[in-house]
Amino acid sequence: MILTFVIKKVMNSNRVCAFRSSGPKGPQMTKITTKNLRWLAVAGLAAAAGCSDSKDGAAPGGEAGAMGSGDAGAGGESSADLSARSAVVKNYASNLAQGYADSVADEKAFKTVIDAFLAAPTEATLTAARDSWLESRAHYMLTEGARFYNGPIDDDPPNHEAVINSWPLDEAYIDYTTDAQGVVDETSGVVNNPDILKDITFKGLDDLNAQGGDENISSGYHAVEFLLWGQALKKVGPGERPATDYVIGGPRKNPDRRGTYLGVAVDGLISHLTAVRDAWTPKAKYRVDFEADTAAALTNMFTGLAKFSKGELGSERLAAAYKSKERHDQHDCFSSETLVDYERDARGIQDIYLGNYGDNDGPGMDELVHAADPALDTKLKAQIQTSIDAIVAIPKPFEDAIAGDDDSKGRVKIKAALDALTAQGDLFGKAAAALGLTIRVDDPPEE
Amino acid sequence: MTRCAVLAILLLAANGCSGGAATSDAAVAAPPDPKSGGAATVLDVTANSYSNSIAGLSDEQAGDFSFGHSIFSQNWVTAPATTSGTDGLGPLYNARACSTCHSQDGRSPPFSSSGGLLGLLFRLSIPGRADNGGPNPDPVYGDQLRQFAILKVPADGTPHVAYAETPGKYGDGTDFSLQTPTYNIDGWNYGKPSAGLMISPRTGPSVIGLGLLEAVPEEEILAHVHPPDADGVSGVPNHVWDAALQKTVLGRIGWKANQPTTLQQTAAAFVGDIGITGSLFPTGTCTSTMTACLHAASGGDPDFELTDDRWKAVGFYMKSLAVPGRRDIDDPRALQGEALFQRFGCTSCHLPTLHTGADAVADVLKNQTIHPYTDLLLHDMGPDLADGRPDFEATGSQWRTTPLWGIGLLQTVNHHAFLLHDGRARGVAEAILWHGGEAATARENFRLADASERSALLKFLESL
Structure with a gap:
């Protein structure tokens, strides 16, 4: 519950994020501060803009970058979740x-x-x-x-x-x-x-x-x-x-x-x-x-x-x-x-x-x-x-x-x-x- | 009616009526518009920021966009090939694909990491004009040096580029250095070129926003045409040959506004740069003494190497690439830089605002207020930037004002900052410092400004 609150707070700050995948280092966050992004209406990018200021929760836990830190608290993940994710990643690599x-x-x-x-x-x-x-x-x-x-x-x-x-x-x-x-x-x-x-x-x-x-x-x-x-x-x-x-x-x-x-x-x-x-x-x-x-x-x-x-x-x-x-x-x-x-x-x-x-x-x-x-x-x-x-x-x-x-x-x-x-x-x-x-x-x- | 009166009616703003001191910073006090391309803008700051489609495409248009992208990035191969839709490369060529020079729909660096020419080519001509009013091609080498050829066909020749550092000082005593290029071509494989050969180096520019620039009504562009004002800034249009209409029309695409439309520019680049013929330019570029070139197989049998379907898909693709939105619109430094950009006189040519009309290939391109930072007109840029090669009505020292939208994302998209027509400038500051001729006053305003103002101006340009 606390974690949900954290995410909502982040979203309310109207930050809009985009990132590019950059190999093993993962997403690099770039933050843009602008208040009106309704014109961002391109198919695909709309889906991509996971850190948009959407209030409908279309992109739950949208702060991908926060998860990149590997800090369980910041990303909204329990240690069990992280362990499951890690197992999936390791199996994929294997x-x-x-x-x-x-x-x-x-x-x-x-x-x-x-x-x-x-x-x-x-x-x-x-x-x-x-x-x-x-x-x-x-x-x-x-x-x-x-x-x-x-x-x-x-x-x-x-x-x-x-x-x-x-x-x-x-x-x-x-x-x-x-x-x-x-x-x-x-x-x-x-x-x-x-x-x-x-x-x-x-x-x-x-x-x-x-x-x-x-x-x-x-x-x-x-x-x-x-x-x-x-x-x-x-x-x-x-x-x-x-x-x-x-x-x-x-x-x-x-x-x-x-x-x-x-x-x-x-x-x-x-x-x-x-x-x-x-x-x-x-x-x-x-x-x-x-x-x-x-x-x-x-x-x-x-x-x-x-x-x-x-x-x-x-x-x-x-x-x-x-x-x-x-x-x-x-x-x-x-x-x-x-x-x-x-x-x-x-x-x-x-x-x-x-x-x-x-x-x-x-x-x-x-x-x-x-x-x-x-x-x-x-x-x-x-x-x-x-x-x-x-x-x-x-x-x-x-x-x-x-x-x-x-x-x-x-x-x-x-x-x-x-x-x-x-x-x-x-x-x-x-x-x-x-x-x-x-x-x-x-x-x-x-x- | 004076030019400014016309402008005032058109724009309801003082922007563009240069006159230096008469213009106050208040003109940009309104919150800036992040929608550089109006409804054809996409907010994207990633390496993909030049490659988004505009919004609102129909399913069929989206299909054309994808197909166009596929052709834009696909390598062409020597004929005859099993893949008959993609053969007919050369025989003489500069690149195998559009995306070789326009990587990620942006601009490839002049040279590849291994040092070979990548995004840079050399236009050729001799004194006089062709029948259509354009550059007079060399009788053997035509109007472009092709440094590559398919196997067993000799290429035109070998270009060489050398740079010498030219030191300079900002008004506050800070040193800078510009690299001055010299160009030389040797290894001519078909005999010496004609006496008086003129060479114009040109890099492939980014291809964003072409649908918008093409949709600006001719009257709006011509409204900015004017004789030299107090600052020495004028603005003249180029008039160029439209091969489809078979008549001379306003030029608006290319480094010298030497092409009338994106479609013609595309067809010209296919035949000139890749050696791919199509219905608009059905004749290959081998001249009469190029025996092996003339005898090489051509592709696409029985159709043209570039079918009309593919040509139009690539044209549609480029015209429906969105413009990345402006960033940092509430950053005080960027806003200060925007005011300086106007006060220094840059906006005399890099016009902040234009409008599109009702004639465009997609709805979101129509009737838009856009911020390309160009007037699409020619300006004398002085002897240091001159290529000495006329192109239709453009003289050897005139260049079309380059659109600046998206310039702040070049490093992100293409991993370099080489600017100007031949990529000699290593970043925006050097590009400004190369400005001469009509832009000499604006350049001096920048050069003599203090470090804080200079960096604010650059911050503004980085936000575009």
């Missing part, structure tokens, strides 16, 4: 650390398949390599709900994510291409131009890329995907790169350099994933700081889930394609396995919210939300399942589903999925507010 560790292991296992393929490139070993590529992303996709709070995955610099999973990819920068008329240009790309880059190494690629601007367009999972599948030239279906692209004396030039590029791209993935994994190991500074500031950690955790649901998966990956109607406006455009990955992403969000990973069913964020607002937790869980079901219901492949009129089955299903993910993102914002945290669901990620 699961995420395992997710990145598994991603590194996946990539190393994948490398052995790639080595086998490069040692004996046949259609059979190529198929094995493709299958292994898809498998190698299984754990990584489950971690994507932990982006967008400047954690180890996407803090910039070094922005590992941009090297690991950037899209779209510059195909002609890497290898030969085929135009719309079917004319092959075997002179394009680093693979076919030793004069541009004599030795294909990860540093060499990085330096060359920097000469054309700072953006990463030639490395990561999708570079590997392109090197295994090739361009998707048909309206529907994956690329059809033949294994002979890697056969010395085969029909395409520079099979050895292509093979080198493929190996280097996988090594680069291993290296960057390892750096992210290491930042989440139990004794690493990031992990220690993350677990030490429970309020900041929870703010980041909800921010990641909300932004990944709404801004990234819902908007960037589904709504943008829905608007453009471009068949290959999809992240796995070469393999045509986009919907597999989007489903994994959605299930990863569910796992993170529930505190699950693999066989571990630890204390989840859902338990905190349930304690604060059981109905909201029920609604959010149902919404997450709705999103998963909506993605599963999109008929494969994506490039077929996206085309046509808005009342075609595929587009109706895609629209349902993006709407579900949008609603889900907003619910994560409400869930955070129920815990007294302020998150900004609608801010675009920093570029």
